[in-house]
Amino acid sequence: MIKCGMHVLTNARLSPQLYSQETLHLARRLLGCELVTSQSGNYTSGIIVETEAYHGEIDPACHCYHTRTPRNEVMFSKAGTFYVYLIYGMHYCVNLVSEKEGIGAAVLIRALKPKVNIPLMYERRGVSSDRALASGPGKLCQALGITRDLSGEHCTTSASIWIEQHRPLKPENIIVTTRIGIRKGQELPWRFYVKDSPFISRT
DNA sequence: TATACGATCACCT
DNA sequence: GGTGATCGTATAC
Numbered sequence: 761m762i763k764c765g766m767h768v769l770t771n772a773r774l775s776p777q778l779y780s781q782e783t784l785h786l787a788r789r790l791l792g793c794e795l796v797t798s799q800s801g802n803y804t805s806g807i808i809v810e811t812e813a814y815h816g817e818i819d820p821a822c823h824c825y826h827t828r829t830p831r832n833e834v835m836f837s838k839a840g841t842f843y844v845y846l847i848y849g850m851h852y853c854v855n856l857v858s859e860k861e862g863i864g865a866a867v868l869i870r871a872l873k874p875k876v877n878i879p880l881m882y883e884r885r886g887v888s889s890d891r892a893l894a895s896g897p898g899k900l901c902q903a904l905g906i907t908r909d910l911s912g913e914h915c916t917t918s919a920s921i922w923i924e925q926h927r928p929l930k931p932e933n934i935i936v937t938t939r940i941g942i943r944k945g946q947e948l949p950w951r952f953y954v955k956d957s958p959f960i961s962r963t
Numbered sequence: 964t965a966t967a968c969g970a971t972c973a974c975c976t
Numbered sequence: 977g978g979t980g981a982t983c984g985t986a987t988a989c
């Protein structure tokens with residue numbers, strides 16, 4: 761139990777078994793859960809409101825499609841491992857590895873509703889509204905201080921980054937759409953977000 | 964060794 | 977609606 765101002769982090773982490781489940785189920789299951797980071801005693805967190813699934817065996821948009829390289833190696837490790845990569849030379853994106861070890865698949869965390877230590881998030885982001893703090897995969901990494909240093913950390917053992925459990929959302933409160941930023945011909949309805957949340961990246 | 968480009972963002976019109 | 981920033985990686989030569 762960790763007190764953070766008006767909030768409390770329970771450190772009740774999502775059960776490891778949940779991470780190995782089918783990627784699309786995990787993408788839904790993570791909605792409503794809390795992503796937490798801790799650096800030198802500074803906690804930050806947010807409620808996950810948007811995710812996308814990527815699966816290397818059947819999905820041309822996935823980093824692991826057909827090839828295993830030093831870059832995507834972490835995506836083949838055991839479920840619950842964080843995979844962080846740099847995109848467009850300047851933004852980080854954070855994923856949670858899914859499926860059995862040896863299968864390149866993960867869930868991209870795309871947006872958070874800011875919760876613990878919002879002042880620190882403002883400091884890191886340099887923006888002027890709560891909505892702008894974590895409403896995109898690059899934004900939320902900056903807000904929570906997530907860099908590639910955290911790639912390879914595991915959500916059940918890391919002292920720096922983890923996920924706290926929350927009841928699954930009701931299916932009627934989850935909106936399903938195609939993924940963002942995917943080239944034509946590779947569209948799949950693998951994006952999930954919380955209905956009516958003002959904190960998602962795009963409508 | 965060289966080149967093209969991406970699971971993005973902020974700022975502009 | 978459009979564009980520039982910026983660099984690790986994959987691919988080609």
